[in-house]
Amino acid sequence: MSWLTRVRNSLPFAPRRETPDNLWVKCPSCNEMLFTKEYEDNLSVCPRCNYHGRIGADARLNQLMDEGYELLPAPEVQEDPLKFRDSKRYTERLKQARAKNPHPDAFTAAVGTIVGQKAVVGVQDFMFMGGSMGMAVGAAFVAGAERALEEKCGFIVVTAAGGARMQEGILSLMQMPRATVMTRRLREAGLPYIVVLTDPTTGGVTASYAMLGDVHIAEPGALIGFAGQRVIQETIREQLPDGFQRAEYLHAHGMVDMVVPRRDLRTTLSTLLGYMQPAKAA
Structure with a gap:
């Protein structure tokens, strides 16, 4: 010693x-x-x-919705239909993601009110496998839209995703037209479909339901785009402008309707719903 x-x-x-x-x-x-x-x-x-930091589905729902909202049950889908494996089996990746998250997949929907205005709100959680869009996400989106049609109220979707889920191949890409059909049904019913774009919203999600809203709202500084900036730059062989694919740049160029700070998001959504809901559902 x-x-x-x-x-x-x-x-x-x-x-x-x-x-x-x-x-x-x-x-x-x-x-x-x-x-x-x-x-x-x-x-x-x-x-x-x-x-504006990234937050999970529960935190987002608690921030936006009034107390007493009801979570919609997660739809059951076939897991690992392609028996996919890279460095790990897809089933193992799902198990690890579920161990770190309170919900079984990346899209969670709830029905309730926002400052008294009835709505169904779907939230994509980037913390679950990068918010990637697979069959479970597509099924949850469809279920949320169908509940909005039943309740005759607006459907609000908060997006955050790295794109389609590669482990499900073409089946993940099929969720793009499925979601597109549901947005058309909402429009035909005269019900508002509002998209809140958060950081990041990219890939197949941007190419489908994220850009089909009646109103597009973005959080400050959110990355929004289809392909990555480096890929675009190498393809067109030009230097991209500062702030390219950020919420403020897209707003200035007409891609989103407004950029709203998180503290004002709840009241903004309530105001929009009040304007856009059918009179009998307001």
Whole structure:
């Protein structure tokens, strides 16, 4: 035993204070260290630089909807229809994703009210396999739209996705026309379909239901596009402008109707529903 160890053991040091691991969160944009509670109380928006952080489905529903909303049951679909395997089996990837998330797949829908206005709200969760669109996501979208048709109310979808789910191949791509048909049915019924584009919304989701809304709202700074910026740049052999594919750039060029901070999103959606709902459903 060294002399340092003997001295250390003999001195009456106070016990080490345990600090919770989740006490602080680092802003991905400005790198500022924030108290987790302060960050969450501000709706997961950095109070220093206004960076809008990614949030899960439950947090999103709680922020947007009035208390007492009802979660719609997750549709049952065939899992791993292609028996897909890369470095891991697809079933293993699903199991790992479900262990980290409260819902069985990337799309969760609920029916309730937003500041008194009835609506069905579907939320895509990027934390579940990058919010990728597979059969379960497509089925949940269809179920949400069908419930909106039954309730004669608006359907609001909050998107966040990296595109189609590669492990389901062509079956994932088939969800694009399925969702498109449902948006057409909502339009024919005179019911509002509102899309809230959050960071990131890309790939097949952008190429289908994310850009078919009656109104498109984007959160500040959200990445929105089909192909990645690097792919586009290499294809057209030109330097892309600053802020390309960001919410503010798309708003300036007519791709989205408005950019709304998260703190104002709930009241904005309620106002839109009040204008757009059929009179008998308002």
